[in-house]
Amino acid sequence: MDNIKLTAKDILEKEFKSGIKGYKQEDVDKYLDLIIKDYEVFQQVIEDLRQENLRLRRQLEDTSKKQPIPQSGTTNFDILKRLSNLEKHVFGSKLFD
DSSP: OTTTTOHHHHHOOOOOOOTTTTOOOHHHHHHHHHHHHHHHHHHHHHHHHHHHHHHHHHHHHHHHHSSSSOTOOHHHHHHHHHHHHHHHHHGGGGGGG
């Protein structure tokens, strides 16, 4: 977020010099209020996305740590045997009914 130049607070505290034929201060204030509200929403969305990103990265790390790394010598027979054991464990006696 280093490339963001303004914050909602910067916009709120900005003061403009008035000229002879300047803008209506009330119109400028209304518009700046609208911009401030948008900035606050944007910052909340960014923070929510950062938190979700962090949560998903942690979840990915946890999942990758839990998954067994297949051995390079694993054969189809080994895989089928593991699958059969898994089916027996999950379905138990229902598998053979």
